[in-house]
Amino acid sequence: QKEVEQNSGPLSVPEGAIASLNCTYSDRGSQSFFWYRQYSGKSPELIMFIYSNGDKEDGRFTAQLNKASQYVSLLIRDSQPSDSATYLCAVMSSGGYQKVTFGIGTKLQVIP
Amino acid sequence: EAQVTQNPRYLITVTGKKLTVTCSQNMNHEYMSWYRQDPGLGLRQIYYSMNVEVTDKGDVPEGYKVSRKEKRNFPLILESPSPNQTSLYFCASSLDRRGTDTQYFGPGTRLTVL
16 A cells, blocks of 8 residues: 555644655655645645755745655745645556555645 | 536535536646645645546545546535535546646636535
């Protein structure tokens, strides 16, 4: 069973702080990694994807991937109350047509 | 407007009464997928499809059927629904047939089976 693990939270951070969200995965063959944001009662929307080891930045968001340690993280700088949502980590394995495995999500609360 | 649509959005039914949840996308996407989302369990993939007439099981396919006769449509069929299929269902699609790029999610269908 391929697993993706996240702390369900809630993770509370003050407005303006850096929020750090973590995800570990069990399948060493995983190649594609995604972070989705889901507001309560809404559908998930993609924030970032990352394929290579290292950091990938997009505005206030930075995804970090470490395949050797099998973890992927998402940093949100200058957190805003509008960032309060559940953040889902998703992992897809390599080679051909593959299933997608999601973590349970981390609930982030940004306190004004 | 590029979108994934699902119908119905809400459904209450009884055990054993066959139902179909429709999913349609207007983005000419190759890859389509169905998920269910349950508290504490997250999103779990039910079935996915890489192209017309090509489907495969996800992690929780039991009790579900799908078909992909047209590129834009990917209905989810529950032939004999049971209460443990009460859940929030999402359909998603992506351009790449391997599903490695962005998946666009539909608005969700909240199903209650009594």
